[in-house]
Amino acid sequence: MPEPPAAVRFSRRGWRDPRLVIGLVLVAASVLLGARMLAEADDTVEVWTAAHDLQAGQTLSGEDLVATRVRFADADRLGLYLPVADGVPEGVLRAPAASGALLPRAALGADAVEQTEVAVWAPAIAVPPSVGPGARVDVWVTGEGARDAEAVLRGVRVVAAPGADATLAASTERQVVLALGPDDAAQVGTVLAAAQAGQVAITRAG
Structure with missing residues (x-):
């Protein structure tokens, strides 16, 4: 009778197996890349x-x-x-x-800014349509001559600006409510007198 073939035993691969080393490197790289991505995503x-x-x-x-x-x-x-x-x-x-x-x-x-709210009115054609709450405007007082105009208020904030159909004289005048600081309050009389005479023009400052 012929002798049976010898049994083949599979040996365990050691930690020096190249495939094991490559696998560990890939796992470590994935962990580092994931940690970096999480850190960048939370950089807020x-x-x-x-x-x-x-x-x-x-x-x-x-x-x-x-x-x-x-x-x-x-x-x-x-x-x-x-x-x-x-x-x-x-x-x-x-x-x-x-x-x-x-x-x-x-x-x-800490403290409220002292402000004076004043309502002025001007011909509707002398107020840009874009003027509205929060806008910054310059207020000009015009004289009889075409060259007589003076900016009495610069960069003041608009509190309210009703449309032309809601103002005092319907479509001919427009009212604009301004918030004036302490430095501008001295010009209230000048502006109101000019408004009464129809000599106010408003330009948007930005």
Whole structure:
């Protein structure tokens, strides 16, 4: 009878097996790449933005704010805004902010800004149609001659600007309500007198 063939035994591959080393390298690279991607995805910070249009002189509350995640290309710029981590800011808004706008620290003050609201009116053709709440305007007083015009107010904020059909004289005049600071309040008499005489023109400052 012929002798049976010898049994073949499979030996275990050691840790020096090239395929095992390549597998470990691939796993390590995947872990590092995943960790880097997660770190980049979380490279954001929560800051406060306006929940709706905010007016200057308004005292902020939690209902006026929304936490929004943003990423700053320059980390130093974070210090210019109000991070959510510091809590709800307390104070008075010194400048208007549109809905969704980031709120800078410089726009928040401890005390309300003293302002005087004054309603002026001008011929409808002397007021740009784009003038509306929040716009900055210059107010000019015109004289009898074509060359007699003086800007008595510069860069003042519009609080309200009803349409021509809702103003005092329907389609011929338009009313504009302005917020004047302490430096501009002295011009109220001049502006009102000129408005009464029909010698006011308003230009948009930006």
